[in-house]
Structures are given as C-alpha cells and as structure tokens.
Amino acid sequence: MPLEQLIAGDEAGADQEFLYTLNFGPQHPATHTTLRLVLTLDGETIVKAVPDIGYLHSGFEKLGEDLDFNQYITIVDRMNYISPFGNEVSWHHTVEKLLGLELTPRCKYLRTIFAELARINDHLLCVGANALDLGGLTAFLYAFNEKEKIYNIFEAASGQRFHPSFSRVGGLMNDITDDVVDLIRNFVKTFPKPHADVTRLLNRNRIFVDRTKGIGVLSKAEAINTSCSGPVARASGVVRDLRKDEPYLAYPELQGSFKVVCATAGDCYARYLVRMEEMIESVKIIHAAVENIPSGPVNIALNDKMTIPDKTATYRSIEGLIQHFELFMWNRQWEPPVDEVYGATETANGELGFYVVSDGGGRAWRARTRPPSFIHFAAFPALIEGHQISDVPAVLGSLNIIAAELDR
C-alpha cells in the first residue's frame, strides 16, 4: 500500500508540521515476523499507529477448500507455527464435531498432553522473545533451552520437530511409545527449575518491569469489545478459558488439576505474568494426564470408516485395505452432514476457532479460521497510542503476534 494512502485520512496532525511519519517494518528485528506499522510520531511519542498487514497472506483458507480434512493439517500447522499441535487439535476438534465422532479415551489424553506441551512452547517463545526485545538475553536462552526439549518430545512422538502433522480425523497418526512417556515425565520433573530461573530473572528485574508495567494497558471492557481471548484477555480480567468453560478432549476429567490464570492490570507485565503462570498450570495438567493415560486403541474403530487404518491393517487385511482406499480416493472419503459448524479450542494465543461448512464431501466447502493473532493485532493501535516508540517491541511481544496466523 502506498504511504500517501495510509496517511491520507490522518486529521490528527495534518496541519502540524512537527509530527512525522515513521515506517516500522515489514522487515524489522523487533516485529519478529513480517508486519508493517506506519507510526505518526510527536518526538518519540506515538500519536497514531496504522498497521498494514497481508505480507504473508498465502490463501490458507482457499487451500482448506481444496485439501481434505487430513491433508489440511499440514497447512493448519503453519498458522501458529510456534504451537502447531494446538492448531491441529482445534481443526480436528471442529471436523470431528461436524462428523459427530467421539474419540477414544487414550486419544483424548494424548492430544491433551501434546496440546499443553505446545502451549508451554508458545509461552516460552513469547516470554523469551519479549525479554530479548527488552534487553534480557539470558531469559531468552533459558526459554529456548526448554523449547528444545519440547521439540525432542514431538520428534520422538511424531518424527517431526516443528510441524508434527500428528493428528488425524478420529485419532492420531500413530500411538506413542514408552520412550515418549519417559521424555514427558522427565520434562515435567525438570521444567519447574528453569521456569523459576526465568521468573527470578524477570519478575523483579528493574529494566524489564519499568518497560512493561503500565505499558499497553487494555481494560476489561476494551478486551471484550475488541474480541480478545486467551492470555491477552485474561490479563485484563476476563475470566474466560475454553478449557474450563467449554471443556473438550480430556479436560472434563482434568478440571481439578488446573486453574484459570487471570490478572487485572491489563498491561504488558500482567500479560507476561499470566503466561508464566499458565505454563505452571499446563505442567500440572500434563503431570495429571501423563500418569493416567488410558490403555486401549488410539484411533476409533476401523468399522466406523473414519480413521486411516494402520499399515499392518492396510497390508494384511481386506477391510483395512478397503478402508484405506475409501479415505484416499477423492470421490469417496468421509460423508459429513450437509451443514456447518463452529468449533473452537483454547490455544496458547487464545480462542482458535474454525467455521467449517460442508457440502457432504471429504473437503470443506469453507474453512474459516478465527485467528487470535489477527484479532489481537487489531487492538494494537489503541494500546500503543500515547506511548514511546521504544514501547512498540514490548507491546508487540506481549500480544504474541504470529504473522503467519495473522495473514494466513
């Protein structure tokens, strides 16, 4: 978009020649991702911020109409690529709601554990990168050290570190082995120490607190009115967490093991604190879940004709082979009702929802995503106005804007 067009409607300082315009991004180390801000400045104070997005728009939702329910998982992975498994859970939660599937208890627990690991991963990146932007390299390194362990768990479970594409309609790609359980147990045991280290490094760090406290304040009314969700809304006092309010997967059975973390200040520091505490709650969920993983199959039964059979069944039994072809031939596949459904789960960034319209085929007619980053970034100009230009990284980091999810 040409610069003249963006600032054309700017009455705030049109006749005041001391205001000047600064282009922030699309390539800037503090944005971490590709987004652009056009800032109107009075000295170092931001009078107006106009976001310009779309640099990473790659038509994910159009692809969702072309790929089937299982194939689209690879695209969903790349939305919020910091916690891809959370997106997979959300997508298949909606698809299974459409198909009317009830998962096996084992699959529910495994998905819950991996979704919580993804949440910790996302919060670690957010907290670490936020600290890095504000000058705290040590906390960043501690956080990334732990992220590496989570990637190891995903690698052991699915064979992929970054984009596991692990979930399938009606189950998971494969069951996990005991090694994975050991890795998760080990992570649960060791994680509190580095978490406490980061807490001690940042919570009372003079520079960090000065640069985050009272910056980018989002009131409770504003948070609701601008549709914010997740840690951003909870840091403003909105007590809403889909894991408690609309429990899905194994959360109904794990209600006693975690609390909803909230703050009232609504500033960057509150958002940081909420994320730190949520990691502890996630560890509690994982701890409770990993010791109680039910036995039994991970996929729903073969004769339901919904899940991809494992390779043994495909190669050794005629039912398995038929089922395999039924799901992979583009004129067969699933037969969902001709209807539409909205399903949402609580991912690390907030409520990630999908609105799936089905025409009765194996591909979605429309796969609308409700991207939390997009909605949080819409609230960004109001948060930053009146603050200094050096506060831009602090506020951007605390909202955890992931541009791939922002633009899709």
Place this chain on the structure above:
Amino acid sequence: MPSALETLATKFPGAYTTSVFRDNQRVVVPSDKAPAVLFDLLKCLKDVCGFDMLCDVAGVDYLNYPNATDRYAVVYALTNTTSGERLFVKALANDPDPALPSVVAFWQGADWMEREVFDMFGIVFTGHPDLRRILMPTEFAAHPLRKDYPLRGRGERHNFPTITRSES
C-alpha cells in the same frame, strides 16, 4: 430472565428462522430482511441479551452449494462472556451488490473482521468507518475466496508489476 431466542421472538417476529446443529444455535436472517433488520437484531442481542463479545465474522460463498438459495452468507459468532452462551447469527446476501450493515458501532472487534470479509468476498458493510482491503494488495481486483475465483489465481502474481534495479 428470558433467553435470547425468546427476546428475539417478541421483538423481531417473522424476521428470521432458527436452526440447531450439534451445539450451535443459529439464527438465520434471510437476504430480503437482512439489510433492514440485522442492525437492530444484533443491537438487541448485544444490549438486551448480553452478547458482549463478537467472537468471529465469517463469510461464506454458496455458489453451486447443494440446495442453496442465496449466494453469500456472513456468520456472526456471538459470545456472552458472563454466561458462556454462544449464538450464531447468519445473514444472507446476494449479487449484484451484496451489502450488510456494519456492526463496528457495537463491537470494535468487528472492524478488521468485516474488512477481511469485504476483501475476500466483496460484501460491503455499510457504515463501516474504514472499509479497505486488509490482506490483499490495494490494486487487487478480484475477491479471492469467492467460489468462481480459481484456486491458482488469474495470473495476478505472475503479472505483478516489478521494478528492476535499473528503473529504481
């Protein structure tokens, strides 16, 4: 306190139909009534029924959809943050000038979501303060999530104007 649907039934009789699928309670406003009724209906849902959060605005194109009567739909996913209740208001619209009233006046969050629906489907939200394209470039002529727009595009990317080093 009467439920949201009871309140709507007394205030807007005959202006909509309801349906339920799984846990989604839907209110469908037909295309001939939507431009006149939708604004007041959503205002009533916000002010009287307590749906204080607009969770999502989704556009859908029903071109060649089985048994479809209208071309477009815009689905407003409303949430009551106090009770956790959800309601889906689906407003239908048709060519040649699909237009619906904007709800930015009630929910600030609708600003970008309506811009996205406009960008992707070309549905105009009348009364929107700043209805510009948001994800696609300003020069882009089509609305890419419409069903008559091909998956691989119409060569826009291939023919995108570029500046060579000598011209810059």
